[in-house]
Amino acid sequence: MTRSGRLAGAGAVVRRRLLIAVPVLAATSVGMFALGAASPVDPAKQYAGAAAFTASEENLAQLRANWGIDDPLPVQYLRWISNLVQGDLGWSTSRHEPVASVLAARAGWTLLLIGVSLALVLVASLLLGALAAYRRGGVFDRALRAAAYAVQSMPVFWLGLAAIAVFALALGWLPAGGLTDVTATSTSWSDVAHHLILPVGVLAVSQAPWFVLFVRDAVAESMRDDHVLAARARGLPGRTVLFGHALRTALLPFLTLVGTHLPELVGGAVLVETVFSLPGLGAVTVAAALGSDFPLLAAITLVTTAVVLAANLATDLAYAAADPRVRLDG
Amino acid sequence: MADLAARPPLLRVARSRLRLRSGRAGAVAAGLVLLVAVAGSLLAPLVWPLDQSAVALDQTRLAPSWAHLAGTDDLGRDVAHRAVYGLRVSLLVGAVAALVATVLGGVVGGIAGTLGGRVDRILMRIVDTIAAMPHLLLGIFIVAMLRPSLGAVIASVGLTHWLSTARIVRSELLSLRTRPFVDAAISGGAGRLRVLTRHLLPHVLPRLALATTLMIPHAVWHETALSFLGLGLPPHLASLGNMINDGQGSLLTGAWWASLAPGAVIVVVTLAIAVLAARWRDRLDPRIRAELHL
Numbered sequence: 001m002t003r004s005g006r007l008a009g010a011g012a013v014v015r016r017r018l019l020i021a022v023p024v025l026a027a028t029s030v031g032m033f034a035l036g037a038a039s040p041v042d043p044a045k046q047y048a049g050a051a052a053f054t055a056s057e058e059n060l061a062q063l064r065a066n067w068g069i070d071d072p073l074p075v076q077y078l079r080w081i082s083n084l085v086q087g088d089l090g091w092s093t094s095r096h097e098p099v100a101s102v103l104a105a106r107a108g109w110t111l112l113l114i115g116v117s118l119a120l121v122l123v124a125s126l127l128l129g130a131l132a133a134y135r136r137g138g139v140f141d142r143a144l145r146a147a148a149y150a151v152q153s154m155p156v157f158w159l160g161l162a163a164i165a166v167f168a169l170a171l172g173w174l175p176a177g178g179l180t181d182v183t184a185t186s187t188s189w190s191d192v193a194h195h196l197i198l199p200v201g202v203l204a205v206s207q208a209p210w211f212v213l214f215v216r217d218a219v220a221e222s223m224r225d226d227h228v229l230a231a232r233a234r235g236l237p238g239r240t241v242l243f244g245h246a247l248r249t250a251l252l253p254f255l256t257l258v259g260t261h262l263p264e265l266v267g268g269a270v271l272v273e274t275v276f277s278l279p280g281l282g283a284v285t286v287a288a289a290l291g292s293d294f295p296l297l298a299a300i301t302l303v304t305t306a307v308v309l310a311a312n313l314a315t316d317l318a319y320a321a322a323d324p325r326v327r328l329d330g
Numbered sequence: 331m332a333d334l335a336a337r338p339p340l341l342r343v344a345r346s347r348l349r350l351r352s353g354r355a356g357a358v359a360a361g362l363v364l365l366v367a368v369a370g371s372l373l374a375p376l377v378w379p380l381d382q383s384a385v386a387l388d389q390t391r392l393a394p395s396w397a398h399l400a401g402t403d404d405l406g407r408d409v410a411h412r413a414v415y416g417l418r419v420s421l422l423v424g425a426v427a428a429l430v431a432t433v434l435g436g437v438v439g440g441i442a443g444t445l446g447g448r449v450d451r452i453l454m455r456i457v458d459t460i461a462a463m464p465h466l467l468l469g470i471f472i473v474a475m476l477r478p479s480l481g482a483v484i485a486s487v488g489l490t491h492w493l494s495t496a497r498i499v500r501s502e503l504l505s506l507r508t509r510p511f512v513d514a515a516i517s518g519g520a521g522r523l524r525v526l527t528r529h530l531l532p533h534v535l536p537r538l539a540l541a542t543t544l545m546i547p548h549a550v551w552h553e554t555a556l557s558f559l560g561l562g563l564p565p566h567l568a569s570l571g572n573m574i575n576d577g578q579g580s581l582l583t584g585a586w587w588a589s590l591a592p593g594a595v596i597v598v599v600t601l602a603i604a605v606l607a608a609r610w611r612d613r614l615d616p617r618i619r620a621e622l623h624l
Contacts, residue, residue, distance in 0.1 A: 157558050
């Protein structure tokens with residue numbers, strides 16, 4: 001297929017994806033809104049907090065009228081969703097500020113945590129998985145797989161607490177939480193980096209098993225491909241065969257699967273942030289959940305989903321562009 | 331790989347025998363762990379009753395000893411004792427939630443797999459889109475709106491974990507539909523319903539049971555994660571997630587057992603389930619076993 005032909009194909013793929021994603025997201029938002037409406041929590045009292053006990057019924061009624069809570073539900077839904085589409089994410093009742101500014105202030109730290117962990121996981125899993133596949137069934141392969149299964153059964157927050165107990169408390173090497181030293185008056189990058197070693201390490205280790213096992217299986221498979229056998233037959237050194245030939249074949253499908261694993265990383269980041277008291281989206285999500293803050297929770301969930309969908313689409317398109325044999329079926 | 335190919339076949343057979351036997355020992359150990367866990371959580375109220383609200387403020391944060399196998403927490407409660415009850419709640423929630431997810435996934439996957447064609451394409455695209463939602467966030471949303479309770483946690487786990495089951499059932503049905511015995515049944519005059527119930531379902535059910543079993547650890551993690559965040563089961567209730575959450579303060583003062591011991595229970599039990607499920611999968615699909623033990 002010509003280059004322009006493939007680009008046109010990409011346009012069709014984007015259209016088809018949107019054709020499904022938009023209705024599904026819309027249906028999800030209806031479901032979420034219905035759940036929010038069925039919630040037994042009164043948003044006006046929630047917003048007023050302790051003042052709800054002393055506030056007069058008129059004041060509360062005024063609040064409800066201002067927000068249009070007494071309007072029919074479909075009207076409320078349409079108002080919410082049309083604001084959302086226009087970029088107005090609403091007003092967070094638990095933090096008393098616009099949802100958009102909460103996200104803007106917090107999302108950066110979460111993205112940093114996820115980004116660095118993901119980079120670490122990718123490098124480590126490609127290296128370890130390929131080495132394990134080189135001698136399948138060997139000592140290293142079996143040890144790595146046993147370790148992967150063991151780590152896979154550890155909840156990430158437990159792993160985080162264990163890491164704190166060992167590295168922060170018993171050995172005293174690293175800080176147990178937060179982003180800066182308690183005594184620090186300003187944020188310096190070296191301080192932040194020092195505080196992020198444990199959270200990033202814990203998130204990376206907890207996510208690694210899935211990636212390592214996948215790379216190991218894929219490389220083991222491609223070790224039997226004709227072109228790898230041919231490379232061996234030409235007498236190329238083992239390292240060249242493994243990384244230059246076998247791993248390269250296994251690399252592309254792996255990259256598209258990274259996109260599908262993103263939701264797990266987001267969930268892991270929420271828990272890791274809570275364990276290490278980091279000021280990312282995790283802490284606000286939990287606070288919002290405790291306060292039944294519908295606008296903030298719904299926005300976080302829908303926005304992250306949209307980001308993950310976009311990332312999936314991007315990796316799939318990159319895959320199709322890099323490998324001309326691949327055809328995306330929608 | 332070259333040395334493997336050069337090895338005499340007899341040795342390879344012996345090695346794979348050995349591997350199988352060591353796998354069996356692991357499976358037996360896992361089975362014992364699971365047996366103890368299930369029996370313990372079923373019999374606990376009869377053998378070792380627990381007063382959920384009892385505290386002993388003169389015995390706080392005692393290190394593990396013979397009197398308190400896993401020490402005591404910041405309110406002087408015996409960690410091992412509460413962990414047994416925590417496991418009981420976690421396994422109950424995990425099993426019920428896994429069943430909910432299996433029914434949901436089975437229905438969606440069943441419809442996609444039996445009807446095929448356009449319905450299948452659209453349903454699976456919908457499943458892919460929902461899979462892009464971080465399920466912990468969706469779970470947190472559901473719990474936050476329904477207020478934390480046992481039912482909310484089960485709903486939260488069940489509604490977020492059915493996707494993989496739907497995919498498994500659907501692909502199994504699609505591959506079964508092309509088999510000769512299905513053609514034979516249809517040409518023998520069997521109706522759609524009869525083909526489904528007599529010929530397709532008996533093949534799908536073992537897979538479905540395996541998927542349910544494999545989902546229990548995920549459901550347990552999800553439940554403990556919600557409880558750990560303070561969004562799951564009521565805080566006074568001994569659940570593994572609540573205990574890990576409660577123990578965080580003790581951990582920072584050096585009493586690591588209050589948090590780490592309940593977590594270790596989760597790790598051991600989920601590992602046991604994973605080992606047994608892997609063995610079960612090998613039996614269902616001998617081709618994979620042959621590959622694994624090559």
